[in-house]
Each structure stands twice: as structure tokens, then as C-alpha cells.
Amino acid sequence: MNHNTDVELGAAQLHRARELASQGQWGEAQPLCEAAARSAPDLPGVFEFLGDLQFRLELWEPAARSYLAAIARAPHNAVLFRKLGDLQRLCHDHEGAAESYRREAELAHAPLPAGGTDAAASYLELMKDCLTFLLWRASDGPLLELNARRPLVSFARMLRKIGLWRRTPPISVREFGMDWPAQALTMIGKKRLDNIQTCVERVLQDQIPGDLIEAGVWRGGATIFMRAILRAYGDAKRKVWVADSFRGLPRPDSDKYPVDRGYDLSMWRSLAVSAEEVRENFRRFDLLDHQVVFLEGWFADTLPVAPIDHLAVLRLDGDLYESTMDGLVHLYSKLSPGGFAIVDDYYSAPPCRQAVDDFRRANAIQEDIVRIDWSGAFWRKQ
Ligand SMILES: C[S@@+](CC[C@H](N)C(=O)[O-])C[C@H]1O[C@@H](n2cnc3c(N)ncnc32)[C@H](O)[C@@H]1O
Structure with a gap:
């Protein structure tokens, strides 16, 4: 043989x-x-x-x-x-x-192996500042978009945002990922990008087998950053999986998932970013290559058949119960021991938290949940 x-x-x-x-x-x-x-x-x-x-x-x-x-x-x-x-x-x-x-x-606590140089560290800091628009003091401001189904409420919100925008939002808004930015390539903010960096560096250091994935990428910023970390550490083997419908969130199926009732974000056109636009965002940073794989479609269709063997970092950012549960059900068993599960909306979206709690209970997951900021959480699989 x-x-x-x-x-x-x-x-x-x-x-x-x-x-x-x-x-x-x-x-x-x-x-x-x-x-x-x-x-x-x-x-x-x-x-x-x-x-x-x-x-x-x-x-x-x-x-x-x-x-x-x-x-x-x-x-x-x-x-x-x-x-x-x-x-x-x-x-x-x-x-x-x-x-x-x-x-x-x-x-x-050892210093990071090859690749953990000052130049690599500075590159990653600069990437975070570019992806969040913090380099430009978040001067892009929040997105302004009328919600077609609730135009009056939405118009009032928009006026408030314009007021904020004129004053340029405080930096802390972008550090903690508290707005939907007009131009920045991620809405998760600096603290949650720091968390991605810590998790990826730890799996590289500990040689935990597996790829990196985000399910729910919007303009792609968090996955672009994952690819940048692999580049900084000279990892030429792991893949970054970029999973999204690339047409926004699904309408909540409240018969099947009652906790999603009332969390309808499907009408927000600004959440529907095409795969081509996300690819172009990777290209802008010279980070689109064979290590980046797109999974286009609803999680329920793409994740069960995705040709992924092992994952070292599983990041879920689909907001809804359905989207979070689909990610956990189809991907958690592929997460290597020593790998990280990160949930962007655990503290900010009750349906998402409910999905995580239900899944952890059903699968007797005991690892402590660690808070990242007002919204995100993670745990390390034992
Ligand atoms: C809040 S945004 C993600 C933000 C992104 N992680 C970032 O760094 O800015 C949520 C994304 O999840 C996607 N999404 C939510 N549920 C989905 C599902 N069931 N299937 C496919 N995509 C989904 C939406 O299209 C949207 O791009």
C-alpha cells in the first residue's frame, strides 16, 4: 500500500x-x-x-x-x-x-513561534484598524438605510444616526462593535477581532488541527482577518471557510423556531452583501487565494455537505436561533479538542443565546463560557 x-x-x-x-x-x-x-x-x-x-x-x-x-x-x-x-x-x-x-x-505563556515577529504583530494591528475603519477614527459613521416595512420608525432612527454621525461616533462604538458601519468591512469591532487573533494564535501555537470558519460573514472582515493571521504566521495549509447566504438573513421560521419570532432582519438590504463583493474585499488586502473557500447558500443547505474535515476555530455570527443552531449541529463535531467555538451574539441576541444553551445542554458541553465584550462569547473545547 x-x-x-x-x-x-x-x-x-x-x-x-x-x-x-x-x-x-x-x-x-x-x-x-x-x-x-x-x-x-x-x-x-x-x-x-x-x-x-x-x-x-x-x-x-x-x-x-x-x-x-x-x-x-x-x-x-x-x-x-x-x-x-x-x-x-x-x-x-x-x-x-x-x-x-x-x-x-x-x-x-511562551512567546509565539516563527512568524510572531514585530512586523507580523504590527501588520495584524494595522489590519484590525483598517477593517474596523478605526484608522480613520470611525469617521465613516453608521449605515443609513430605511427599513421598508417600518418606514416611520426607521426614519426617526435614521435622523438620530445622522445626528450622531455629524458628531462622528465615539471611537468606543467601533471598538466594541456597536454600529453597522457605513464602509468598514466588519461590524464586530476591535475587541472581537482581538479575540479572533488570540484564538487563532493559540491553535497555531498548540498545533490544534483544523481549519477556520465563520458562518455569517457580511462584508467578510472577520474572515479576511483570519486569513491575514495565517499569512502573518506563514501557515500555508489551513483553510478559511467563508459561509453566508450572501443575500442577507432568512425570514424567521417561527413555527419551527418560535424564539426567532420578531427577529426579522431579512428586509435589511444592507445585510445582503454578494459573494463577489466579499471576494473583492479579500482582493483589496491581497488575501484571496486557494486557502479561502466560499460556502454560498443557507447554512441548512451548505454546512451539512461542506467538505470540511476538522476545524480549529468555529465562529458563528448568524444572529438567529435557526442560524446559530445550524452552525452548531453541522460543525461542532468537527471542532478539534483544544479548538475554539466563538459566538458573536451570545449576549446581544436572545435567540442566539437560546440556541447555544440548548445545544450545550443537549450535548452535555461543560466548558465555561467566557465573555468577550457586551455581545460576544467563546469557549475552548476540551
Ligand atoms: C451580523 S452579519 C455578520 C457580521 C460579520 N461577521 C462581520 O464581521 O461583520 C450576519 C450574516 O449572517 C448571514 N446569515 C444569517 N443567517 C444565515 C443563514 N441561515 N444562512 C446563511 N447566511 C446567514 C447574513 O447573510 C449576514 O451576512
């Missing part, structure tokens, strides 16, 4: 093992994962997952061997040292555990 066939076989075995494990069939998943590690020992995450399965099955020595094999392949991955430390502590190897936890802490 040639190398490529081995890798394909290993990937298929690992995929099946993950499926079995997600159904609680640890005993069946373990030998399959062992076979995957034999077929393709360099497959990202294979030894870590084998260790996780053996840990669950209380096969302590094999689990330790698997984590050590994983560490040999990814020596900067702090999560692996934590897992090894937990195992050693359970086996009363307190000295070994202390050493593993020390390595974990050291790596978690």
Missing part, C-alpha cells in the same frame, strides 16, 4: 472512531483509532484522540504512551501536557504530573 492510501485509510478510520465515540461507544472506537494511528501515525490529532479514548477506558499505561507519542509530534501543544499531567496525577505520579503542568504553563 502506498503512503497516500495509508493516510486516506487512517483518516477514514479516525473519522469513524470519532463518530463511534460521539455515540458513547468508546470500546469500539479505541481499536479503530489504534488502527488509524498504525496506518497514519502523523495524522493530526490521531494519538491525542487515542489517548483520550484510552483515558476514558482507564487504560492508563497505553493512554500515557499515546499522549507521549502525540507530544513527540506536537511538542508545543500545551493541551497535551495538561492531559498527560491529569493522567499522571490520577496514577499518583505527582512528580511527573507537576513537571507536565509546568510545561503546560510554560507553553501557554
Whole structure:
């Protein structure tokens, strides 16, 4: 058998093992994962997952061997040292555990590897300032658009915005992503872009396998920034998936999703940005290439069939219960352990929060939710 066939076989075995494990069939998943590690020992995450399965099955020595094999392949991955430390502590190897936890802490605070230069850091700061229009002190102001279904209310709001606009909105509005900008390429603001940077840098540093995705991109700014981070760190393998209808939000289906009732943003033309316009926005920063993949259409249609193997960062920004739940149901199982789930509207859109809470409850997700700002939240998958 040639190398490529081995890798394909290993990937298929690992995929099946993950499926079995997600159904609680640890005993069946373990030998399959062992076979995957034999077929393709360099497959990202294979030894870590084998260790996780053996840990669950209380096969302590094999689990330790698997984590050590994983560490040999990814020596900067702090999560692996934590897992090894937990195992050693359970086996009363307190000295070994202390050493593993020390390595974990050291790596978690270590300076970033190659690519983390001053020039790269300055490039990323400049990107954030350009994408938010903060470089120009947010002087583009908020979008002005009449809502066709509620013209009077909308007109009154527009007048208020013009007042704000004349005075040029305070910088903090854009730092915290509190307006729909007239020209800036993202509405999520600087703090949530900082959070994307932290998460992507952490998965690069820890060598967590997988691509990056945002479901709900509008003008594309957050995904352009994801691609810029990969460029800054010289990562030529991971993809950035850009998922959107590119024609705005769906009308709420309140029979199927009652909590979406009253959250109808489908009539806002300014939320419908075409795929060609988003591609052009990538081009403006010289960031449109084979590592950027567009998924055009409603999440319910595109996400279940998207050819994504693993994700390291899953960012959801679809506002509605339906859109958030579609993202979680179809993508969360692809998020690697050590990867990040980011939800843009957790604190600002009740339907979105409800979807996250329902999904976490149904899937017994225990990881703590961390607040980013008045709107966004994230957690790191264990
Ligand atoms: C608030 S905007 C995203 C803002 C963006 N993340 C940024 O950086 O500025 C919401 C986007 O989600 C998309 N969207 C919402 N629900 C969707 C669905 N079910 N399927 C496809 N696209 C959806 C809309 O088209 C819109 O572009």
C-alpha cells in the first residue's frame, strides 16, 4: 500500500472512531483509532484522540504512551501536557504530573513561534484598524438605510444616526462593535477581532488541527482577518471557510423556531452583501487565494455537505436561533479538542443565546463560557 492510501485509510478510520465515540461507544472506537494511528501515525490529532479514548477506558499505561507519542509530534501543544499531567496525577505520579503542568504553563505563556515577529504583530494591528475603519477614527459613521416595512420608525432612527454621525461616533462604538458601519468591512469591532487573533494564535501555537470558519460573514472582515493571521504566521495549509447566504438573513421560521419570532432582519438590504463583493474585499488586502473557500447558500443547505474535515476555530455570527443552531449541529463535531467555538451574539441576541444553551445542554458541553465584550462569547473545547 502506498503512503497516500495509508493516510486516506487512517483518516477514514479516525473519522469513524470519532463518530463511534460521539455515540458513547468508546470500546469500539479505541481499536479503530489504534488502527488509524498504525496506518497514519502523523495524522493530526490521531494519538491525542487515542489517548483520550484510552483515558476514558482507564487504560492508563497505553493512554500515557499515546499522549507521549502525540507530544513527540506536537511538542508545543500545551493541551497535551495538561492531559498527560491529569493522567499522571490520577496514577499518583505527582512528580511527573507537576513537571507536565509546568510545561503546560510554560507553553501557554511562551512567546509565539516563527512568524510572531514585530512586523507580523504590527501588520495584524494595522489590519484590525483598517477593517474596523478605526484608522480613520470611525469617521465613516453608521449605515443609513430605511427599513421598508417600518418606514416611520426607521426614519426617526435614521435622523438620530445622522445626528450622531455629524458628531462622528465615539471611537468606543467601533471598538466594541456597536454600529453597522457605513464602509468598514466588519461590524464586530476591535475587541472581537482581538479575540479572533488570540484564538487563532493559540491553535497555531498548540498545533490544534483544523481549519477556520465563520458562518455569517457580511462584508467578510472577520474572515479576511483570519486569513491575514495565517499569512502573518506563514501557515500555508489551513483553510478559511467563508459561509453566508450572501443575500442577507432568512425570514424567521417561527413555527419551527418560535424564539426567532420578531427577529426579522431579512428586509435589511444592507445585510445582503454578494459573494463577489466579499471576494473583492479579500482582493483589496491581497488575501484571496486557494486557502479561502466560499460556502454560498443557507447554512441548512451548505454546512451539512461542506467538505470540511476538522476545524480549529468555529465562529458563528448568524444572529438567529435557526442560524446559530445550524452552525452548531453541522460543525461542532468537527471542532478539534483544544479548538475554539466563538459566538458573536451570545449576549446581544436572545435567540442566539437560546440556541447555544440548548445545544450545550443537549450535548452535555461543560466548558465555561467566557465573555468577550457586551455581545460576544467563546469557549475552548476540551
Ligand atoms: C451580523 S452579519 C455578520 C457580521 C460579520 N461577521 C462581520 O464581521 O461583520 C450576519 C450574516 O449572517 C448571514 N446569515 C444569517 N443567517 C444565515 C443563514 N441561515 N444562512 C446563511 N447566511 C446567514 C447574513 O447573510 C449576514 O451576512
